Amino acid sequence: MPRGDPTTPGQESRQDLTRTIKEEALRLGFQKVGVVPSSAIQARRENLAGWIRSGFAGRLKYMEQFFERQSRLLAGLPDLRSIVVLAVPYGGGPLEERVPPETPGGRVARYAKGRDYHRVIRKRMKELESFVRAQAGEPTRTLCSIDTAPVQERVLAEMAGLGFIGKNSCLILPRGGSFVFLAAILTNLDLEPDRPVPWDCGACTLCLEACPTQALVRPYELDARRCISYLTIEMKEAIDPALRPLMGDWIFGCDICQQVCPYNRKTTEDHSWEEFQPETGAGARLPLEEILTCRSEEAFTGRFAGTPLMRSKRVGLLRNAAVVAGNLEDPRHIPALAAALLEEPTPIVRQHAAWALGRISTQEAIEALQTALHRETDPAVRQEIESALRAALKT
Ligand code: SF4
Numbered sequence: 001m002p003r004g005d006p007t008t009p010g011q012e013s014r015q016d017l018t019r020t021i022k023e024e025a026l027r028l029g030f031q032k033v034g035v036v037p038s039s040a041i042q043a044r045r046e047n048l049a050g051w052i053r054s055g056f057a058g059r060l061k062y063m064e065q066f067f068e069r070q071s072r073l074l075a076g077l078p079d080l081r082s083i084v085v086l087a088v089p090y091g092g093g094p095l096e097e098r099v100p101p102e103t104p105g106g107r108v109a110r111y112a113k114g115r116d117y118h119r120v121i122r123k124r125m126k127e128l129e130s131f132v133r134a135q136a137g138e139p140t141r142t143l144c145s146i147d148t149a150p151v152q153e154r155v156l157a158e159m160a161g162l163g164f165i166g167k168n169s170c171l172i173l174p175r176g177g178s179f180v181f182l183a184a185i186l187t188n189l190d191l192e193p194d195r196p197v198p199w200d201c202g203a204c205t206l207c208l209e210a211c212p213t214q215a216l217v218r219p220y221e222l223d224a225r226r227c228i229s230y231l232t233i234e235m236k237e238a239i240d241p242a243l244r245p246l247m248g249d250w251i252f253g254c255d256i257c258q259q260v261c262p263y264n265r266k267t268t269e270d271h272s273w274e275e276f277q278p279e280t281g282a283g284a285r286l287p288l289e290e291i292l293t294c295r296s297e298e299a300f301t302g303r304f305a306g307t308p309l310m311r312s313k314r315v316g317l318l319r320n321a322a323v324v325a326g327n328l329e330d331p332r333h334i335p336a337l338a339a340a341l342l343e344e345p346t347p348i349v350r351q352h353a354a355w356a357l358g359r360i361s362t363q364e365a366i367e368a369l370q371t372a373l374h375r376e377t378d379p380a381v382r383q384e385i386e387s388a389l390r391a392a393l394k395t
């Protein structure tokens with residue numbers, strides 16, 4: 001039966017087209033797919049605006065400009081009608097680390113162990129996009145977003161029936177857990193919308209209790225400024241000394257509030273794409289010596305190109321490695337920390353290396369701090385060395 005204008009099909013064609021697109025998405029490996037009308041893009045704007053106003057977004061510049069960017073996006077898509085929302089699994093299955101817990105090193109959040117998800121997902125989304133265009137014909141328009149367009153993917157995913165937003169602020173698939181990336185295809189096609197699912201957290205508060213930095217200030221409300229993911233990835237400045245001891249061995253990101261979630265604990269199957277397996281990227285744990293002695297941008301890029309760890313940049317990752325070394329209090333890290341304190345050109349890394357030596361506080365660590373104090377000229381680093389020495393001499 002001819003469809004006529006494919007962007008406004010009849011009811012039956014609309015259902016057929018929507019079903020065909022969903023089947024193709026699942027065939028391509030997307031774990032869940034749903035559709036919302038374009039009006040959903042404006043949903044819960046007040047919640048987001050309130051969150052930004054409260055300062056909880058920290059220095060996330062792209063969040064401050066969110067609404068301005070969204071207005072520009074909508075002005076450029078005057079005939080936007082539907083949004084196809086997709087979930088991509090990256091780490092379900094047993095929660096035990098593949099690497100034995102006694103392996104020293106900094107822990108990497110599950111989503112970041114493999115290849116960079118933007119590139120990986122974009123490749124399959126492009127396939128889906130071509131399929132949609134081929135199915136619907138002209139004048140179909142589509143725009144793919146993987147964290148790239150100013151839309152609230154989690155809100156769209158909830159409205160599209162993929163799952164529900166948990167008290168830890170993550171989108172949770174009732175039968176798949178929360179270790180999923182979200183992506184969206186914005187289109188001028190009129191597709192059949194889905195309905196939200198009737199699931200929620202109930203009386204559970206495990207994630208709020210487990211968060212080591214109390215970043216989940218209340219259910220559904222995350223203070224990004226205290227969140228280890230923000231501190232280790234997005235924040236470029238020195239980390240508040242009061243938060244450093246709470247960061248444990250997380251060198252890039254944090255999974256704690258997802259690990260404790262019953263919806264993840266009962267998910268035993270691992271549907272994650274092979275590009276997100278630890279073997280394909282940075283891995284589950286990073287040896288601290290290797291990171292702390294990485295002095296050049298070339299070496300850093302050579303090691304981490306094509307992985308999410310590029311986002312923290314070399315300086316951020318060395319800073320995080322120093323915090324982890326300080327928290328592990330393992331004297332074996334002293335030579336690498338001492339070398340970073342003397343040789344690293346970036347003051348922020350020297351600051352954190354000094355803090356870590358103060359935490360380890362053996363005679364060797366104290367001597368490394370004293371040697372550095374004689375040579376150091378940067379006031380912020382000198383201050384950090386002096387405070388590390390005070391801490392070390394007290395113990
Ligand atoms: S990611 Fe870690 S620090 Fe951030 S809210 Fe969850 S448990 Fe807390």
Ligand code: SF4
Nearest residue numbers: 166167201204207261
């Ligand atoms: S841990 Fe409990 S409260 Fe937190 S997101 Fe999971 S179900 Fe909801």
